[in-house]
Amino acid sequence: AAGVIQSPRHLIKEKRETATLKCYPIPRHDTVYWYQQGPGQDPQFLISFYEKMQSDKGSIPDRFSAQQFSDYHSELNMSSLELGDSALYFCASSLFRFRTEQYFGPGTRLTVT
Amino acid sequence: AQTVTQSQPEMSVQEAETVTLSCTYDTSENNYYLFWYKQPPSRQMILVIRQEAYKQQNATENRFSVNFQKAAKSFSLKISDSQLGDTAMYFCAFMKHVAPGGSQGNLIFGKGTKLSVKP
Numbered sequence: 493a494a495g496v497i498q499s500p501r502h503l504i505k506e507k508r509e510t511a512t513l514k515c516y517p518i519p520r521h522d523t524v525y526w527y528q529q530g531p532g533q534d535p536q537f538l539i540s541f542y543e544k545m546q547s548d549k550g551s552i553p554d555r556f557s558a559q560q561f562s563d564y565h566s567e568l569n570m571s572s573l574e575l576g577d578s579a580l581y582f583c584a585s586s587l588f589r590f591r592t593e594q595y596f597g598p599g600t601r602l603t604v605t
Numbered sequence: 606a607q608t609v610t611q612s613q614p615e616m617s618v619q620e621a622e623t624v625t626l627s628c629t630y631d632t633s634e635n636n637y638y639l640f641w642y643k644q645p646p647s648r649q650m651i652l653v654i655r656q657e658a659y660k661q662q663n664a665t666e667n668r669f670s671v672n673f674q675k676a677a678k679s680f681s682l683k684i685s686d687s688q689l690g691d692t693a694m695y696f697c698a699f700m701k702h703v704a705p706g707g708s709q710g711n712l713i714f715g716k717g718t719k720l721s722v723k724p
Binding site: 536593 | 638647648650651652655657696700703709710711712713714715717
């Protein structure tokens with residue numbers, strides 16, 4: 493069965509650079525969630541989208557923005573990167589009416605040097 | 606605000622034995638969902654089991670079962686016949702009821718329990 497796809501899987505950036513993370517949900521899933529997991533930490537919810545509209549917002553820094561496109565894929569844009577942004581970024585997807593069934597992608601490991 | 610607490614940072618168990626991971630949570634909500642996620646060394650997040658708060662019956666999935674005590678706000682995970690492949694970080698997670706005007710489905714995680722299964 494198709495799973496959530498995230499690209500790239502690994503990304504190395506320098507401070508003050510920008511990064512774009514992409515998420516391709518499971519086919520027919522209309523809802524996407526982004527989570528950030530710092531080293532040795534639990535995942536923290538950043539933001540979610542349903543039908544291309546932001547549906548909920550968590551602890552996402554103002555330097556980050558995200559959107560969901562007409563094909564339901566989502567992109568997380570991160571600017572003015574800081575060392576503390578180094579983390580594993582997960583995308584999860586679900587059907588909106590089955591939001592308790594979230595399927596996680598493999599994550600993008602971002603390293604800021 | 607909801608909080609999830611996992612008081613056991615690390616645990617170990619012998620292969621084929623049973624182990625119980627603890628989780629407590631704090632919420633003023635009456636309807637909600639609780640989850641256990643597994644994160645093996647590959648870092649993939651895998652749903653292990655889910656419990657709806659309005660259901661009194663404890664959820665089970667093969668070797669995995671929960672002990673849900675709503676009044677005590679406790680949600681422990683029991684792994685029977687532990688296998689080497691169960692070695693992973695286990696996260697307890699909470700989600701508010703996904704009703705119109707309610708939660709949009711974001712998960713609130715505990716700090717995790719690192720489980721090692723020894724041969």
